[in-house]
Amino acid sequence: MQNIILSSYVLLLSIIAFPAHADRYQQREIEFNETPNVLFEQLSIRTQFPLSFNDRAEFEAIADSLKYHPDELHADLEILARLFLETALKAEDKINKARLLTQQLETLAETPMHEAIILLLEGRIRGLEDQQYKQSIILFKEALNKISNINDNQSLNLQFILHQNLSSLHTLVKQDTQALYHYKRYREIAYRLHNDYFIAQSETAIGIYYTGRNQLAKALQHHSEAYRISNRLSYPVIQAQTQFQLSRAYRDLGQWDEALKNANEAAISYQKLGRDASQSKTMTVIAMIYANQEQWNKAIDYYLNAQQLDEKHNRRISQGLNFHNIGEAYLHLSNYPSAMNYLQMANDIFKEKGIMHYLVYNELLFAQALSEQSLWKETITHGVAALIIADSKQLPDAQKEALEYLAKAYREERNYPAALDMMERLVQMQQSTEEKPVEETLTSNLTEEKLKFEINIFQHKLGKYIESSKDQQMAIIILLATIFILSFVWLYSLKRLNSVKQQKALLAKQVLQEPQTQLKGYQGLLCCMSNDESPKTIALVSISLLSELDIEFGLTESNAITENLIRQFEEQLNSKVYLMKPGELAFCFKEVLTPEQTLAQISDALSHQALAINDNVPHFSALNRLELECVLGHINLPLLANPDIRLTTELQFETVQYALAAAKSINVGHTYVSIRTLNFAPAAIFFKPLYLNLTHALQRGIIRAESNRAMSDMKWPKN
Numbered sequence: 001m002q003n004i005i006l007s008s009y010v011l012l013l014s015i016i017a018f019p020a021h022a023d024r025y026q027q028r029e030i031e032f033n034e035t036p037n038v039l040f041e042q043l044s045i046r047t048q049f050p051l052s053f054n055d056r057a058e059f060e061a062i063a064d065s066l067k068y069h070p071d072e073l074h075a076d077l078e079i080l081a082r083l084f085l086e087t088a089l090k091a092e093d094k095i096n097k098a099r100l101l102t103q104q105l106e107t108l109a110e111t112p113m114h115e116a117i118i119l120l121l122e123g124r125i126r127g128l129e130d131q132q133y134k135q136s137i138i139l140f141k142e143a144l145n146k147i148s149n150i151n152d153n154q155s156l157n158l159q160f161i162l163h164q165n166l167s168s169l170h171t172l173v174k175q176d177t178q179a180l181y182h183y184k185r186y187r188e189i190a191y192r193l194h195n196d197y198f199i200a201q202s203e204t205a206i207g208i209y210y211t212g213r214n215q216l217a218k219a220l221q222h223h224s225e226a227y228r229i230s231n232r233l234s235y236p237v238i239q240a241q242t243q244f245q246l247s248r249a250y251r252d253l254g255q256w257d258e259a260l261k262n263a264n265e266a267a268i269s270y271q272k273l274g275r276d277a278s279q280s281k282t283m284t285v286i287a288m289i290y291a292n293q294e295q296w297n298k299a300i301d302y303y304l305n306a307q308q309l310d311e312k313h314n315r316r317i318s319q320g321l322n323f324h325n326i327g328e329a330y331l332h333l334s335n336y337p338s339a340m341n342y343l344q345m346a347n348d349i350f351k352e353k354g355i356m357h358y359l360v361y362n363e364l365l366f367a368q369a370l371s372e373q374s375l376w377k378e379t380i381t382h383g384v385a386a387l388i389i390a391d392s393k394q395l396p397d398a399q400k401e402a403l404e405y406l407a408k409a410y411r412e413e414r415n416y417p418a419a420l421d422m423m424e425r426l427v428q429m430q431q432s433t434e435e436k437p438v439e440e441t442l443t444s445n446l447t448e449e450k451l452k453f454e455i456n457i458f459q460h461k462l463g464k465y466i467e468s469s470k471d472q473q474m475a476i477i478i479l480l481a482t483i484f485i486l487s488f489v490w491l492y493s494l495k496r497l498n499s500v501k502q503q504k505a506l507l508a509k510q511v512l513q514e515p516q517t518q519l520k521g522y523q524g525l526l527c528c529m530s531n532d533e534s535p536k537t538i539a540l541v542s543i544s545l546l547s548e549l550d551i552e553f554g555l556t557e558s559n560a561i562t563e564n565l566i567r568q569f570e571e572q573l574n575s576k577v578y579l580m581k582p583g584e585l586a587f588c589f590k591e592v593l594t595p596e597q598t599l600a601q602i603s604d605a606l607s608h609q610a611l612a613i614n615d616n617v618p619h620f621s622a623l624n625r626l627e628l629e630c631v632l633g634h635i636n637l638p639l640l641a642n643p644d645i646r647l648t649t650e651l652q653f654e655t656v657q658y659a660l661a662a663a664k665s666i667n668v669g670h671t672y673v674s675i676r677t678l679n680f681a682p683a684a685i686f687f688k689p690l691y692l693n694l695t696h697a698l699q700r701g702i703i704r705a706e707s708n709r710a711m712s713d714m715k716w717p718k719n
Helices: 002-015 024-034 036-047 056-065 070-084 094-108 112-130 133-147 153-172 176-192 196-212 216-230 236-252 256-273 276-292 296-312 316-332 336-353 356-372 376-393 396-412 416-467 470-510 522-530 549-553 555-573 595-607 621-625 649-664 690-700
Strands: 537-542 576-581 584-589 631-636 671-677 703-707
Touching: 024 036, 024 070, 024 153, 024 196, 024 236, 036 070, 056 070, 056 094, 070 094, 070 112, 094 112, 112 133, 112 153, 133 153, 153 176, 153 196, 176 196, 196 216, 196 236, 216 236, 236 256, 236 276, 256 276, 276 296, 276 316, 296 316, 316 336, 316 356, 336 356, 356 376, 356 396, 376 396, 396 416, 522 576, 522 584, 522 649, 537 595, 537 649, 549 555, 555 576, 555 584, 555 595, 584 595, 595 631, 595 671, 631 649, 649 671, 649 690, 649 703, 690 703
Parallel strands: 631 671
Antiparallel strands: 537 584, 537 631, 576 584, 671 703
């Protein structure tokens, strides 16, 4: 039953999102990358591996018994051998089985294609088993030479695979120029095959190259393109791979949020796919993101997660890299015993596997850790080891770092001749690197001159083309006219936008004003009550003698009188004053005032007001000499003791109106009514209809009213 499900999954992958033009070689390659374990089980069952044969005749007899064409069986065994060399494949004794199949296929090799595949397999075995990367490169190039003159799809597919391996190996051994050549050929073949899956793979690979060269903008461009292409396919592995590489690009650019987002999503995808090796790499990237932000404890957690996955599958080199990274993190935390322990474990693995390009950096980190502890003899031991490897591998950065540690250690050990020798080497290296910008400048100048020359050629061709074509000239005229019109429209729009902004500012100001008088009104009061420095005391004052001011004096004269009155109030009382209607003003005080204090301040200020009435206006000139009586409604804010309950400014204002309505019902001299709530008063008393609820609350004793007049004489409004 399980085999049927696995086979169905392979068939489904072959149908969903697979390009119609892709041939069976490309389809098999996609299955190889997406579902290696499914493909392996399918081929193992069909070929009944392992097979035993000594020559071509016996092989053909086996093929016939398995109902195979010999060429098809040969092709399936080649794929099976390659699968044994894939890290994603979960099988026992993979290297030995791959070697057995390679030897058997070698006895059947009759064509250049067969021989090239044998060389590919042999190169993969040497690279995986003994890390003989340079020998693997030689074998891969020999395989390329054998099929370079064959142009069918099978050959192109194999060339694609070989360039993929060559580009990775050249990068690994720091041969960047040759690596770039094979990356470009790898990408070129992908586009030549018109296969989106291959294109996404090659764009990712060349993005990795540019990341290694610190050309991060180019790297992000290629990784983004790969991720975009992979997202229109229905293959989860390529999607996870491209997203993983995209996260690395964002990490190198310092865009931590994007890097973490993509890395975490890729890690989840790899976990679902059961790709522990890739999941381990993703965990390492997440750890590095935290390390770059100096969140070392988080980094260590993710390094340890990666280490557990690598240990589970005995991936020794990956374990060594994780030990190195953990040691570096502990070094930054100044936890030297733990750092030394992990660095030693990394050293043991790199030496065991003979991986010098990793060992050199681990030795340098060892030297740094020992130097920080002033263990100078041990620093010299590891510094010398690092320098020997750096010299043999021609790694300038590693050479400089090793020389710096050695110079300091020899000086501390009072071995001045050795220290001087290290310093002289450092100076020589510094001088040689300073000469490079000149060479780079020359190269840059040559490139610039070449570009100028090419531009002149294109301009000359363009000039000829324009001269011979009136249509082109007309097109330019139309283009210029269009630009002019668009510029005019843009300028008009800009002017219109400024006008709209000014109008908006004016409307924002007017909305706070009383509509008829254009003085500060109701909306201005609400704005004052709701801002961050909200007032503590609100008083609503009715001056009966001024209630008909607009009718008696006319709007123009009454506005001038009212504006002058408000200005004098604000200057004398240090408050903000707003006009509600003729004869009715609202006062906002920053401090808490009792109703007696509020009435006293306002009535005192009122007695000293000069109403600025035009003396030429008959009959009303005596108004300046009259004593103006006022009636006042008063509240202190906040109305409710519970700070978590907030009342709207409209309801607070209506509460003051309620108090004023009660005060006006007496209509005797200076009168005030103040409303306050008790500590246990619920917010429900301020629901609509407000006046009715407030009256009921007064009757029940939930709120209190204070006045300088007899409470029994008041008439409380109910609606």
